[in-house]
Amino acid sequence: MALVVEKNKIGLSCPIDLYGRGIPALSITTEGDSLPRESSLFSPSLARVAAVLSLSAAEERLLVANLSALGYGDPLIADSPGKLRMIIGSRVRDNYLETAVVIRGSEGDEWYSNFDIGYAAEHSGFGKAADIAEQQLSDYIFTRLIGLEPRFFITGYSRGGAIANILCKRMCDRFGTDSVRGYTLASPAVTLSRRQARYNSIFNLVREEDFFTRIPLESWGYTRYGKDILLGGDVSEGYRELTREDYAGFVGRGEADCLLAAVMRLAPNVPAYYKRRRVVGDRSLSLYEFMRSVADTLAGHPEDAGDVLLSAMVSDYSDLMELLAAGMEIPEFLTCTGTPRCSVADSHSPAAYLTALREAEKHW
Numbered sequence: 001m002a003l004v005v006e007k008n009k010i011g012l013s014c015p016i017d018l019y020g021r022g023i024p025a026l027s028i029t030t031e032g033d034s035l036p037r038e039s040s041l042f043s044p045s046l047a048r049v050a051a052v053l054s055l056s057a058a059e060e061r062l063l064v065a066n067l068s069a070l071g072y073g074d075p076l077i078a079d080s081p082g083k084l085r086m087i088i089g090s091r092v093r094d095n096y097l098e099t100a101v102v103i104r105g106s107e108g109d110e111w112y113s114n115f116d117i118g119y120a121a122e123h124s125g126f127g128k129a130a131d132i133a134e135q136q137l138s139d140y141i142f143t144r145l146i147g148l149e150p151r152f153f154i155t156g157y158s159r160g161g162a163i164a165n166i167l168c169k170r171m172c173d174r175f176g177t178d179s180v181r182g183y184t185l186a187s188p189a190v191t192l193s194r195r196q197a198r199y200n201s202i203f204n205l206v207r208e209e210d211f212f213t214r215i216p217l218e219s220w221g222y223t224r225y226g227k228d229i230l231l232g233g234d235v236s237e238g239y240r241e242l243t244r245e246d247y248a249g250f251v252g253r254g255e256a257d258c259l260l261a262a263v264m265r266l267a268p269n270v271p272a273y274y275k276r277r278r279v280v281g282d283r284s285l286s287l288y289e290f291m292r293s294v295a296d297t298l299a300g301h302p303e304d305a306g307d308v309l310l311s312a313m314v315s316d317y318s319d320l321m322e323l324l325a326a327g328m329e330i331p332e333f334l335t336c337t338g339t340p341r342c343s344v345a346d347s348h349s350p351a352a353y354l355t356a357l358r359e360a361e362k363h364w
Helices: 044-055 060-069 110-114 124-144 159-175 236-243 254-266 270-275 287-298 306-312 318-324 330-335 343-347 350-361
Strands: 003-006 009-014 026-031 073-080 084-093 096-103 149-157 180-185 202-206 227-230 277-280 283-286
Touching (some): 009 044, 009 060, 044 060, 044 096, 044 149, 044 159, 044 180, 044 202, 044 350, 060 073, 060 084, 060 096, 073 124, 084 124, 084 159, 096 124, 096 159, 110 124, 110 287, 124 159, 159 180, 159 202, 236 350, 254 343, 270 283, 270 287, 277 306, 283 287, 283 306, 287 306, 318 330
Parallel strands (some): 096 149, 149 180, 180 202, 202 227
Antiparallel strands (some): 003 009, 009 026, 073 084, 277 283
C-alpha cells in the first residue's frame, strides 16, 4: 500500500497487469509532492506521479491510498455507468485548493463509446464523458473553493487520458492555464481544434508504437490538446523485468503505421468511417459497425461478435483483422473475453508505459 517512506520521499503502488495475470503491483518512490509553480514547464516527477495515479485508478482502494500519501483527502468517487468513473481528492496548500482528478481507463461497455467519434469538433464518446466529469468536478469544488484559488492536477490512462485531456482544456478555459497541471497517459486523439497548442499546461505521454494514441487518425484532422511528450525506445528488457514475461508489442512505429494505413484504406475520412459499407458474411458493415463488433469482445460480450469477426477474415477487413490480432492465434482472438494478450494491447499496456517512462527519465 502507499505510504510516506521518509521526509520529501513518497512511496506509491502501481498495478502493471492489463490481463488479470496477478502480477504484483510495482512500488515507486518519488521525490516530493508539490505541483510545479510554472504550469507550462514539464515536470518529470509529476509525470511519474500522474502515471502511478492513472494506472491505479482501476483499483479504488489503492488509488485512494496513493492520493492520501500525496496529501489529497476528502475523496469523492464519481460514477456514471457505461460512461465514466473517476476519483477526486483535494488539499489546501498556501492559498490554493489543489484538486486532483484521476479518471479510470476503459471498462465494460465504455468500449463502445471509444469508437463513437461523431462529427463535432471533439470526439463524441470522450466529449460526453467529459461533460459528466466537468459537472462532477464543478459540484465538488463549489463550496470547497470559497476563499481559495483553484489549482487542478488532472490525469488518466487510455480512455481516461482522453477524457482528462478534454477536461483539462475546459478547466483552462474557465480558470486559465496557470491553474491546470494536466498529465495524460496513452490518450487517444480527441479534437479537430487547430488551437490545441495554446493549452501549454497539458502534457500527453504517448508511444508511437501504441496504435490507440494514434486514433482517430491524424489524417482525419484529429489531435490532442496541449503538448505530446514522446516516450520512445525499446521496452523489451524493462517489460520482462517488470512482468517476468516477454514483450509481445510492437517495436518501432512501423507496425502501427501499417494498422493506420489499413484503417485509412477502409475509411479515408470520418464520413466514410460511418457510411462506407463492405460485405462481411451475410451482412454489410461500415468500419464503425465493424469496430463495434471488436468492442463486443473488449467489453466482454464475444458471443455477439464471433460471427462478424470470423467472416471478416475473408472480407475487405481481413488486413485490419490480422493486424489487430497480431501476436496471438486468430481463433483465440475471436473467442477471448476482455482485453486479449496481443501486440496492439501489449504496446498500450501499463508495463510498456512504465518502462518507457523510466527510460525517458534518464534523458530528461
